[in-house]
Amino acid sequence: MTEALVEIDRVSKRFGDYTAVTETSFSIGQGEFVAIMGSSGCGKTTMLRMLAGLEEPSAGEIRLEGRSQKGLPAWGRDLPLVWQSLALFPFLSVLDNVGFGLKMRGVAKAERDRRSLAWLHKLELGEFASRNVTQLSGGQRQRVALARALVTEPKVLLLDEPLSALDAHLSVRMQALLRSLQRELGITFIYVTHSQTEAFSMADRVVIMSRGKVEQIGSPQAIYRHPANRFVAEFIGNVTILRGTVADVGEQAVRLDTATGGMSVSRGNFAASHGAQVDFYVNADQIAIADEPRHENHVRARFLSHKFIGNMVTLFLEVPGIDDDLKVILPERTYDCLGMQPGDSVVASWPAAAAHFFGANA
Amino acid sequence: MSNTSRRRWPLLLPPLLWQLTFFLLPLLFLFVISFWSVVNFRLEPDMTLKNWDFMLSRSSFWSAYGHTWSLALGAAVVTTCCSFPAACSLAFTVSERTRKLALMFLVVPFFTSYLVRVYSWQAFLADNGIVNALLAVVGIDGLPMLNSDFGSLVGYVTLALPLVTLVQTMGLAQIDRNLIEAAHNLRAGPVRTLFEVIIPLAKPSLVVGALFAFILAFGDFVAPTYLGGGAPPTLSNLIIDTTKSGQQWPRAAVVAIVMILTLVLTSIAAVRLAYGRRK
Numbered sequence: 001m002t003e004a005l006v007e008i009d010r011v012s013k014r015f016g017d018y019t020a021v022t023e024t025s026f027s028i029g030q031g032e033f034v035a036i037m038g039s040s041g042c043g044k045t046t047m048l049r050m051l052a053g054l055e056e057p058s059a060g061e062i063r064l065e066g067r068s069q070k071g072l073p074a075w076g077r078d079l080p081l082v083w084q085s086l087a088l089f090p091f092l093s094v095l096d097n098v099g100f101g102l103k104m105r106g107v108a109k110a111e112r113d114r115r116s117l118a119w120l121h122k123l124e125l126g127e128f129a130s131r132n133v134t135q136l137s138g139g140q141r142q143r144v145a146l147a148r149a150l151v152t153e154p155k156v157l158l159l160d161e162p163l164s165a166l167d168a169h170l171s172v173r174m175q176a177l178l179r180s181l182q183r184e185l186g187i188t189f190i191y192v193t194h195s196q197t198e199a200f201s202m203a204d205r206v207v208i209m210s211r212g213k214v215e216q217i218g219s220p221q222a223i224y225r226h227p228a229n230r231f232v233a234e235f236i237g238n239v240t241i242l243r244g245t246v247a248d249v250g251e252q253a254v255r256l257d258t259a260t261g262g263m264s265v266s267r268g269n270f271a272a273s274h275g276a277q278v279d280f281y282v283n284a285d286q287i288a289i290a291d292e293p294r295h296e297n298h299v300r301a302r303f304l305s306h307k308f309i310g311n312m313v314t315l316f317l318e319v320p321g322i323d324d325d326l327k328v329i330l331p332e333r334t335y336d337c338l339g340m341q342p343g344d345s346v347v348a349s350w351p352a353a354a355a356h357f358f359g360a361n362a
Numbered sequence: 363m364s365n366t367s368r369r370r371w372p373l374l375l376p377p378l379l380w381q382l383t384f385f386l387l388p389l390l391f392l393f394v395i396s397f398w399s400v401v402n403f404r405l406e407p408d409m410t411l412k413n414w415d416f417m418l419s420r421s422s423f424w425s426a427y428g429h430t431w432s433l434a435l436g437a438a439v440v441t442t443c444c445s446f447p448a449a450c451s452l453a454f455t456v457s458e459r460t461r462k463l464a465l466m467f468l469v470v471p472f473f474t475s476y477l478v479r480v481y482s483w484q485a486f487l488a489d490n491g492i493v494n495a496l497l498a499v500v501g502i503d504g505l506p507m508l509n510s511d512f513g514s515l516v517g518y519v520t521l522a523l524p525l526v527t528l529v530q531t532m533g534l535a536q537i538d539r540n541l542i543e544a545a546h547n548l549r550a551g552p553v554r555t556l557f558e559v560i561i562p563l564a565k566p567s568l569v570v571g572a573l574f575a576f577i578l579a580f581g582d583f584v585a586p587t588y589l590g591g592g593a594p595p596t597l598s599n600l601i602i603d604t605t606k607s608g609q610q611w612p613r614a615a616v617v618a619i620v621m622i623l624t625l626v627l628t629s630i631a632a633v634r635l636a637y638g639r640r641k
Contacts, residue, residue, distance in 0.1 A: 054543050074546035075555075087544035091562040100558075101548035148548070 005030045005188055006051070006156060011060035013046050013212075020046040022212040023060065028205075030155075033182050033189045035203035037196065039235075043212040044192045048158050051190065053077045064156070075104075080149035081158040084165070086141055088133040094120065094144055095129040101152045119147040123177075139170045143177075150181075156188040163198060175201050196236065200224070208232050226361040230279060233358070239281040240327045242355075246276045253352040256280070259321030263297045264352035268360030279358060284314065285329040286354030289338060289346050298349035301326055303340050308332065315340075317348055389622070396615035403609045413612040417620075423600070427620070430580060430596040433511060437518035437579035438572040444519060445527035445571070450560075452527075453534030465531060468524040480517050480588050487513055487589065509591030517585020522575035529574060533567020534560070569636035576632075577625055597621050 004027035013021040021043040028034050036044040049055040051062060053074035062069045069077065080101065088097050095116050096103075102112035120126050123143040133141060142162060149157055159178075163171045179202045182189045193199050199206050200220040208215045208223065208231075215235075216228035227233035233241055244256030244263060249272075253264040256278070265280045272278055288294040301317035304325060313335040316325040326348060330338075340346065399408040417423050452461050471479065486492045487507040494504045507513055537560065545555040561568070579585075583598035592599050597617055604614040 052547055054546070073551075074543070075549045075551045078549075079547075081544070081547045083540055083544060085538070085540050087538070087540040089541060089544075089559065089562075091565075100545070100550075104545075104549040104554060104558075152548075 004028065005032075005065060006190070007061075007063040007066075008047070008051075009061045009063065011047075011050060011057045011062060013043070013050060013055060014058045019212055021050070021057075024209075024212070024214050025060075026207060026214060026217055028156075028188055028190060031186045031188060033179070033191065033202055033204045034207060035191045035193055035199035035205075036207045036209060037193055037199040038209035038215075039194055041211075042209040044194075044209050045160060047209070048081070048160055048190065048192045051156075052079050052081045052158055078152070078154050079156050079158055080152060080154050081160060082145050082149050082162045084161040086145040086162075088141060088144060088148070090132070090134055092133070093129070094125065094131050094133055094136070097133055097144055098147045098151050100148060105152065116147070116151055119151045120144075123147050138166055139174070142166065142174060146178075146181075150185070154187065156190060157182075159189060159191045161193050161195075164193075164195070171198070178202060208235065210235070225283065226356060227281065227358065229358050233281050238284050238327070238329065240284065240322075240324055241279055241281050242322060243277065243279050246272055246274055246278060249274065254357075260299045260319055263355065265355040265357060266352055266360075268356060270357045270360040272357075280355050281358065282326075282350055282355045284327040285312075287326075287328045287348050287350045289315070289328060289330065289340075289348055291347060293347055293349045295349040295351040295354075297352065297355065298347055299326070301346055301348050303342055303344045303346055305342060306335070317346070319348075392615045392618055396612050396619060398612045400609055400612060405609070405611055413610075413616050417613055417616040423617070426595050426597055426600050427624075429594050430598075431624070433514055433518070433586070433590075433596060434576045434580040436511075436515055437522060438576040440515055441519050441522045441526045441575040442530075442568060442572045445523055445530055446568070449527050449530035449534050450556075452531045453537070461531070461535065465528060468528050471520075471524050476521055477584055477588075479520050480584050483513075483516055483520065483589055484508060487516065508589060509593075511590060514586045514590030514596075517589040518575065518579040518582060521582060521585065522578045525578075526571040526575050529571040530564065530567050533564045533571075537563045566636040569632050573629060573632040573636075576628060580625060580628075581621065 006028040008024060008026050008028075010023050010025050011021060012019065012023050024043075024047065036047060038044045046055060050057050053069065053072055053076070056071075064077075064079070089100065092100065095113060098116035098119055099107075099112040102115060107115070117126065117129055120129050123146065125140060125143055125147065128136060128140060128144075133144060136144065145162065163174050166174060175198060178189070178191075182202075189202075191199070191203065200223075203220060205217060206220055206223055207217045210231050216223055216232045218226075218228075223232065224236060224238060227236055227239065230241060233239045242258055242263070244258035244265075246254060247257050247262065248255035249270075250267065252267055254267050254270060254272075256263050256265060282297075299319045301319045304316045304318050306313050306315045311332045313330050313332050315328040315330065315335070317328060319326045328348060338346075395405070396413055397409050397411070399406045399410055399412075452464050456464070484491070488494070489504055489506060489508065491508070493507065497503075497505065507516075541559055541563065542555060545559040550558055581598060583596070583602060586592060586596040586599055587602075590596070595603065597620070601614045601617050604610045604617065
């Protein structure tokens with residue numbers, strides 16, 4: 001990462017007795033696309049509002065290009081926000097909505113119309129310039145909101161779940177647009193979302209928050225492959241968490257005794273002694289399903305149900321001795337070839353490299 | 363007509379009957395009377411235009427009309443400006459609970475008669491009244507406030523302020539806070555946000571509030587009589603004078619109809635201004 005553009009330094013936010021954000025620190029580099037992801041109430045929107053100056057941190061400091069933003073009102077900052085509700089001004093035309101920020105900066109009418117129109121054309125909205133915003137479709141209004149935020153050429157753009165009101169098809173197109181815009185402009189995007197699809201498809205780095213705290217920061221690949229803890233693993237939902245007692249620590253792998261027999265787990269930088277009880281996780285897309293074991297770790301399981309996500313299928317298997325269902329992700333074609341029926345008994349197996357300890361791959 | 367609307371139409375009967383009895387019929391009667399004659403101080407059914415001719419051809423009528431119009435407009439502007447800061451603080455700075463309580467208190471002035479409230483203003487505004495006594499303390503000579511347009515305006519504001527504040531507060535409270543924050547986010551400070559965002563968004567309630575003040579002031583006879591001194595007369599003063607002198611109810615009816623028409627046209631214009639959509 002290059003030099004930090006935005007630094008969030010031990011920031012907390014309390015509303016009365018309720019703590020929305022607790023001592024959170026991370027920094028964001030120039031030109032990065034960062035997604036802050038979490039379920040509702042995790043503090044992600046509060047974090048964004050503090051960046052925009054709409055809330056003042058109860059403790060800690062936010063710095064932009066090294067300058068503390070403490071005490072700086074929202075209207076003194078250059079951090080335009082794309083609102084979840086879009087917050088377009090209903091009494092202004094599309095053109096005047098886009099030019100609002102320029103008008104507030106004292107840009108003359110002719111110049112701000114020229115710049116606003118240029119942005120409207122760029123986002124294929126040129127023909128709607130004189131329309132009322134209420135006459136546009138959801139996707140068009142979305143782009144007006146984007147143009148309004150970008151027309152002032154900010155260094156950082158804040159986005160608060162801007163796609164949550166769009167249908168899936170439109171959302172995918174907007175994701176592509178946002179990603180290409182961000183690359184082209186080279187500015188920093190800070191994108192708050194509860195959607196894993198949006199975060200993982202666009203962001204360079206993802207910040208996962210829960211109950212006001214950062215759970216993990218990393219690239220989508222890193223978070224997907226190596227969740228830092230049980231919360232992230234369950235939130236992302238692509239692994240099964242198992243528990244065992246350390247029996248033997250080897251060079252590459254650790255042997256554990258589990259309720260379903262002995263298992264090998266990649267060691268990484270794992271540091272636990274013989275006899276310790278530890279959690280580990282198995283990546284769902286690295287498990288093989290067959291009539292007989294294909295890899296060194298294997299369990300006999302009963303096929304319960306499945307669900308389609310795109311061209312992948314998630315299978316849920318019941319394994320005697322473990323509480324959670326064992327999750328297996330297979331390409332749809334592979335699943336078809338297996339020809340399984342619910343209730344069938346199968347063997348699920350995986351190599352030691354598919355199983356990891358939390359935090360052992362940092 | 364669909365089945366449901368056929369079954370529901372009896373429900374429309376009470377309001378229709380109400381409108382007919384208390385609004386349309388009296389209005390019609392007023393209109394008819396304006397063509398009657400007065401013979402020996404008694405009303406006689408007739409079909410003459412002389413009442414219309416008598417009133418509308420007089421410059422005194424038109425100067426009273428102009429005076430009433432400008433006083434009512436003044437009342438609308440002054441009341442709107444006086445109540446806006448209060449409505450803003452009720453809508454934006456206090457809690458929902460406090461707002462509801464404050465709106466309830468806005469009804470309290472209606473517990474006392476408007477006439478009593480106007481009389482009490484006399485004590486404040488008289489040449490040797492409370493305000494002038496206070497002004498004398500800081501060395502300002504007595505200001506003539508009673509029996510002037512200023513006095514009338516004070517009365518009109520007394521009459522309209524609670525209602526206008528209520529209407530404005532309701533309008534302002536409905537503004538989407540995100541739009542205000544969005545303005546701040548786009549570098550509009552509090553003052554610019556007020557003029558660029560809050561006032562445009564609150565326009566319907568501001569115009570409707572001002573319209574209420576205009577209507578109340580236009581037809582009010584208490585303030586111009588007891589605080590304005592009745593001279594120059596307003597249209598309501600004119601109605602009273604006309605009916606008192608020689609039982610000229612038909613001429614008063616002409617004035618009343620002109621007033622009603624004025625208010626109808628003003629209301630239409632105001633509503634168009636309030637809810638007019640940009641193209």
